[in-house]
Structures are given as structure tokens and as C-alpha cells.
Amino acid sequence: MSRGSANGKPALVQRDHHHLIHPQHHPSDHQDPQVWVAGKGVTLKNIEGKSYIDGLSSMWNVYLGHGRKELVAAGAGQLKKLAFATAYAGATNEPAIALAQLLKKLVYPNIEAFYFTLGGSDATDTSIRTARFYWDAKGQPKKQKIIARKLSYHGSTVGAASATGVEEFSQGFGPRLPGFLHIESPNPYRFTTKRKDVTPGVAAADLLEELIVREGPDTVAAFIAEPIQGGGGGILIPPEDYFPRIRHICDRYNVLFISDEVITGFGRTGRWFALEHWGVQPDIVQFAKGITSGYFPLGGIGVSKEIKATLDTVESGKRWWHGYTCSAHPVGCAIALANLRIIEREKLVARSARLGARLLKKLKPLEAHAHIGQVRGIGLLVGVELVADKTTQARFPSDVGIGKRVRQELFQRGLYTRVLDDVICLAPPLVISAEDIDRIAAIVIEAVGAAVKAVKASAIKK
Numbered sequence: 001m002s003r004g005s006a007n008g009k010p011a012l013v014q015r016d017h018h019h020l021i022h023p024q025h026h027p028s029d030h031q032d033p034q035v036w037v038a039g040k041g042v043t044l045k046n047i048e049g050k051s052y053i054d055g056l057s058s059m060w061n062v063y064l065g066h067g068r069k070e071l072v073a074a075g076a077g078q079l080k081k082l083a084f085a086t087a088y089a090g091a092t093n094e095p096a097i098a099l100a101q102l103l104k105k106l107v108y109p110n111i112e113a114f115y116f117t118l119g120g121s122d123a124t125d126t127s128i129r130t131a132r133f134y135w136d137a138k139g140q141p142k143k144q145k146i147i148a149r150k151l152s153y154h155g156s157t158v159g160a161a162s163a164t165g166v167e168e169f170s171q172g173f174g175p176r177l178p179g180f181l182h183i184e185s186p187n188p189y190r191f192t193t194k195r196k197d198v199t200p201g202v203a204a205a206d207l208l209e210e211l212i213v214r215e216g217p218d219t220v221a222a223f224i225a226e227p228i229q230g231g232g233g234g235i236l237i238p239p240e241d242y243f244p245r246i247r248h249i250c251d252r253y254n255v256l257f258i259s260d261e262v263i264t265g266f267g268r269t270g271r272w273f274a275l276e277h278w279g280v281q282p283d284i285v286q287f288a289k290g291i292t293s294g295y296f297p298l299g300g301i302g303v304s305k306e307i308k309a310t311l312d313t314v315e316s317g318k319r320w321w322h323g324y325t326c327s328a329h330p331v332g333c334a335i336a337l338a339n340l341r342i343i344e345r346e347k348l349v350a351r352s353a354r355l356g357a358r359l360l361k362k363l364k365p366l367e368a369h370a371h372i373g374q375v376r377g378i379g380l381l382v383g384v385e386l387v388a389d390k391t392t393q394a395r396f397p398s399d400v401g402i403g404k405r406v407r408q409e410l411f412q413r414g415l416y417t418r419v420l421d422d423v424i425c426l427a428p429p430l431v432i433s434a435e436d437i438d439r440i441a442a443i444v445i446e447a448v449g450a451a452v453k454a455v456k457a458s459a460i461k462k
């Protein structure tokens, strides 16, 4: 494509600047954006014709990689047969029923029934509303508060942003909704406690108990947590005893436990769902992203038998007044079904565990580097945290721009991914080969060295 043509990059970017608002929009991010035009397997191709490894499965979601013909066929087949029909009261459709049935087999055994949304943010809102509704139906209408964690990301709708623990998401948009509270994250690198009587995992979980007791258990509806904090925290894997203790506390005070598995669901961590690592089951599980590998916007929640029974037994006029036009979209459900069947058939959950361990092993030696604080991972979800000073764990000052620099160095070497809070985040498609895992590891090691050298050189010049 000629650069001067109406569809060449400069013209496209100019039109983009005029007419397109991006997620987390700021023009400084879009001076020279990537214009992705094609994808195949684990690689993305830009308008200049260059290919890159898609190190984050695009937005943590393209599990099966790009250009997967079976998913295209599943979507096209359903579009031809029945592109849309409502699932509102009194109607249903075949792909949605089949998807719910398959999910019943794949998610936690106590989870009984599913509601489908369009993505993760509306799944968060649905979970929150459902938890509050449940307690109201049980005759405890004061149980309304939602406890979440700092550094969590649950989405950008008003409700989901109120649950989100990253402060920036509530800046300039007015305050969070009332009734949303946050405890510290069990950050495996930075959480500290003065308590000597228990492990750090228990101490971090006990913060939930303290807050429930302080607020009054009869006012708290639910605790919401990502099993591994992703977008907000930079892949924070909690200690082994954290979630068992959380489950115990939720049971003790009659607080529902919502597991936000928008990033961790469907094999990303080497298990179908991440709380399996610690033998814990939530009352509500929410998902999105990997369920369709990004080939269609779809998310949802699954609820326990007890919650489902409550929805089924309230009076008609006091029903669960919640719904989206595109809920249980037949095309999305057909694609999700095909996607999950491939994950099952190709044993991609075990593959994620295996290749994730390989990536972690290759990257662990980086911890000897003077500016790598921690390398952590679980399945194909790996984080490499950069620090200015290892002894104090101090971050690089923001004007140094280490994250941006590392991202550039990675990109120059053929790897496209995100660096959040100076953590290089890696979550490649589950279909990635061992050779490409090794390539990612080699690129990361080289890029870290080059980026640190570059920022040091520029600091000396100043």
C-alpha cells in the first residue's frame, strides 16, 4: 500500500486522530500507532508489513491465536442460520443453551447457571447487582457493600470502575459509587505486615475480616477479587494460603465471594479456572476475553446453586430486573462453544501449564539482574518487574520512562506486549510453540538489558 494513498498509514492515522476515541484515550499514545492489518497464529502484521509476536494475546484474550478457521466458520454458520434473536423472558436459543451446558462441565463444580454479557465490565456489574439482589431476596436488604482490593481492575462501567482499585479510574469521573471499599492487595513482591503470628497470605486475607467486622457483616454483600491481579497490578500471584483464608472469612460472615476470572479463565493459568490452584470455589464467577478468543464480544457470570435457586423462587414482580439486549447472543455463543471445544480437544490448559513453566524457567535468571525485582508466573501468565533499586524495591521515577523504553526495545526485537507499572506482562496465545516461547524469553532478556542501559545513559547526559 503506498504511503501517500487514502488508505496509507499517514492518512489513516490522521482520520483516527480526528474521529476515533480509544480505550484509556490519550493522544500522546497515538502519535505513531500500530495499524494492525492481519494476524496468523501467534503473530500480528502491521500496515508496514512487519510481523510481531502477540505477547499478550492482544488484550489477554486471543487464546487460539489469529486466523483460526474453525472460529470463523462457527461465527459465519450461526450468522447465516440466525444472526440474532432475543433471550429475554420467554425466549432462548440453541447456542446459548449448549454453551451454558458446556460451562457447567468446565467451571467450579458448585457453579450451576450462567448469564451472558458482552464483556468483562458488564459482567462485573452483573455480579455486583446479583449479589445485592440475592441478599435482598433473602430478607437482608442492608447487605449492599462491595469489598474489592487495591490494584484490582474490574472494568470501566460506573459499577466496575467503582470496584476497580486503581485510583486513576476514578479520577475526573466523580467519586466511586457509595458502598465500595478496598483492602490492600496481597502483592507477592510488595505486601508487608507487622504481624508475626501468621503468614503474609493470612495477614493479607485477614484485612478482609477486619473490614467486614468494622463495617458490620450485615452491610456487606460481596468480596470481589481477581485470583491473579492482571491489568491493575502487573500479574500479582497471591501466597498459597490467601484464597483458602478468604473463602473461610466469606463463609464466616455470610459474604459472597465473586471471582473475576476475565483474565484467568479458560486455561490461562494452567487450570480451567484459577482458584482451582488453591482448592477454592467462589459463589459467583465472572468471565469474558478468552471465552471467544476475541472473535466476538462475550462475557458472563456463573452463579452457585443457591443463588440460582433464589433467582428462580422470587415473585415475578420482584424478579432479577437485569438484562442486556445482546445477552446470550447466538453468534457469540456459537463462537465460544467452538473455542472451548478446541481448548478441550487440543488440551490447551495442560499446554498452558507446561509452556508457562518453560517461560518462567527461562526468565527466572533475570532476577540476578540489578534492576529486576521479581519474575513471577503461573501458566501462560508471566510478569517481570523492573525496579530502580532492589534493596529498597524503589520504582524508577516516572520521568525516566523505563516502561515505555522496555516496550520499545521489545518491539524493536519483534515482541508486542504491555508494560504495566514497570512490569513486563506476558500472556501469549495458548497455542504458542516452544520455539516461540524461547524467542520471547530471549527478546525479554535482551530488551531489559538494552532499556536499562539506555535510561542510565540518558540520566548521565542530563
Ligand SMILES: Cc1ncc(COP(=O)(O)O)c(C=O)c1O
Pocket: 118, 119, 120, 121, 122, 124, 153, 154, 155, 156, 226, 230, 231, 260, 261, 262, 263, 288, 289, 299
Ligand atoms: C479482571 C478483569 N475484569 C474485568 C475487565 C473488563 O473487561 P472488558 O474490558 O471486557 O469490559 C477486565 C479487562 O481487562 C479484566 O482484566
